[in-house]
Amino acid sequence: MINLSKVNKLVKKTVLVTVSGLAVLSGLAFTNQVKVNADCINDKIILPDDSLGYTRSNIRHWNNDPIAKQQLKRASIVGMSYNDSHSGGDRGFTKHDRRVLDMKHLSGKDRRELAHFAIRTINSARNAMNLPSWTYSSNAERFAMNTAKYYTQDGAGNDDDDHDVHAILKAAKQNGLRTDLGQVYEDESGFEELPNARYQTMWHAKLMLRLNIEQMLFGNWTPRKLQSDIYYHDLKDPKRYIEWDHTKDLLDAHNHYDNPNKEIGVAFSVRGNDEVSVHILTVPQEYIVHPSKYYR
Numbered sequence: 001m002i003n004l005s006k007v008n009k010l011v012k013k014t015v016l017v018t019v020s021g022l023a024v025l026s027g028l029a030f031t032n033q034v035k036v037n038a039d040c041i042n043d044k045i046i047l048p049d050d051s052l053g054y055t056r057s058n059i060r061h062w063n064n065d066p067i068a069k070q071q072l073k074r075a076s077i078v079g080m081s082y083n084d085s086h087s088g089g090d091r092g093f094t095k096h097d098r099r100v101l102d103m104k105h106l107s108g109k110d111r112r113e114l115a116h117f118a119i120r121t122i123n124s125a126r127n128a129m130n131l132p133s134w135t136y137s138s139n140a141e142r143f144a145m146n147t148a149k150y151y152t153q154d155g156a157g158n159d160d161d162d163h164d165v166h167a168i169l170k171a172a173k174q175n176g177l178r179t180d181l182g183q184v185y186e187d188e189s190g191f192e193e194l195p196n197a198r199y200q201t202m203w204h205a206k207l208m209l210r211l212n213i214e215q216m217l218f219g220n221w222t223p224r225k226l227q228s229d230i231y232y233h234d235l236k237d238p239k240r241y242i243e244w245d246h247t248k249d250l251l252d253a254h255n256h257y258d259n260p261n262k263e264i265g266v267a268f269s270v271r272g273n274d275e276v277s278v279h280i281l282t283v284p285q286e287y288i289v290h291p292s293k294y295y296r
Contacts (some may be wrong), residue, residue: 041117041203041206041207041210042210043117043120043121043124043210044121044124045083045121045122045124045125045128045213045214045217046079046082046083046128047079047125047128047129047217048075048076048078048079048082052071052074052075052078053068053070053071053072053074053075054071054072054075054076054079056129056251056252056253057253058071058072059072059244059247059248059251059253060248060253060254062243062244063243063244063245072219072241072244073219073238073241074238076217076218076219076221076241076244077218077235077236077238077241079214079217079218080214080215080218080219080221080235080241081235081236083210083214083218084214084235097201097202097203098201098202098203099201099202100199100200100201101199101200101201101202101205102198102199103191103197103198103199103200103205103268103270103276104198104270106268110202111267111268112141113202114202114205114206114209114266114268115136115141115144115265115266115267116136117206117209118209118213118266118278118280119134119136119264119266121209121210121213122134122213122250122264122280125213125217125250125251126250126251126252129251131251131252131260132260132261134261134262134263134264134282135261135262135263135264136263136264136265137263137264137265139175139263139265139283139294139295139296140263140264140265140281140282140283141265141266141267142175142265143171143172143175143177143185143265143281143283143294144265144266144267144279144280144281145265145267146170146171146174146175147167147168147171147185147186147267147279147281148267148268148269148277148279149171149269150164150166150167150168150170150171151164151167151269151277151279152269152270152271153167154166154167155271156271157190157269157271157275157277158188158189158190158275158276158277158278159190159271159275163183163186163188165182165183168183168185168186168281169182169183172185174293175293175294176288176289176290176291176292176293176294177283177287177288177289177290177294178287178289181287184287185281185282185283185287186279186280186281187216187246187249187250187280187282188277188278188279188280189212189213189215189216189277189278189280190212190275190276190277190278191205191208191212191275191276191278194208194226194274195274196273196274197273197274197275197276198270198272198273198274198276199273200276208276209278212278213250215246216246216247216249216250217246217247217250217251218241218247219240219241219242219243219244219247220241220242220243220244220245220246221234221235221240221241221242222240223235223240249282259284259285259286261284261285262282262283262284262285263282263283264280264281264282264283265280265281265283266278266279266280266281267279267281
């Protein structure tokens with residue numbers, strides 16, 4: 001059992017800063033301290049110190065080691081509380097940030113701005129673990145966009161029980177990548193908790209992207225509702241932290257060999273008006289079997 005009294009003491013140190021959309025937790029040891037800019041969405045993730053059990057070894061073995069899972073639950077409660085990006089205001093918005101986006105019909109410029117924000121945020125966590133940054137490429141972006149297109153054609157989305165393997169492997173084949181390994185490319189998240197999620201300001205889209213990445217890093221935590229009292233109660237509930245498989249992907253913590261040098265692309269698909277799926281695709285060099293299809 002998790003020592004909830006100890007966890008609660010940690011979480012009670014949380015100071016919610018609504019102007020930035022971040023919850024700032026003071027007095028704890030973290031691996032990459034940064035100063036939060038209250039006028040923007042922060043693209044830096046703060047990881048709990050390994051003394052709290054947030055280690056690649058625990059992440060690797062979470063599913064077969066009860067102690068590792070217990071320590072990760074505790075560390076992830078602290079990590080989510082620190083990095084929480086739900087509470088926010090509109091102070092410091094630029095005119096560009098206020099502009100409403102249609103996530104179903106993003107311009108190339110807006111899509112890349114969101115993608116680069118997501119990649120910087122992921123890389124901040126990787127760098128905190130002394131892992132090299134993943135590299136954005138137009139080739140990986142095309143792979144991600146093809147995947148998103150085939151998700152839409154299949155009527156699939158993040159709210160489904162699993163990845164749309166058909167869409168991913170169809171896009172992989174089209175882009176000259178291995179298909180014999182199954183679904184080894186995608187980490188998926190989404191904005192489906194929000195009504196009319198298809199329409200977002202740039203600021204809020206980045207806020208949701210940051211929350212999605214936090215969820216992947218910290219136990220796939222999901223609140224019952226985005227209502228503030230329920231939301232912050234659920235931050236402290238160990239039962240809301242359920243798996244660290246996405247964390248394995250983002251922090252190269254699989255049992256098999258992980259090539260840390262990957263290209264990354266990010267794309268979006270929309271189902272209805274309330275569900276936006278975020279498709280994060282990574283490509284290691286050794287999975288490229290037809291270079292002429294991938295590098296084009």
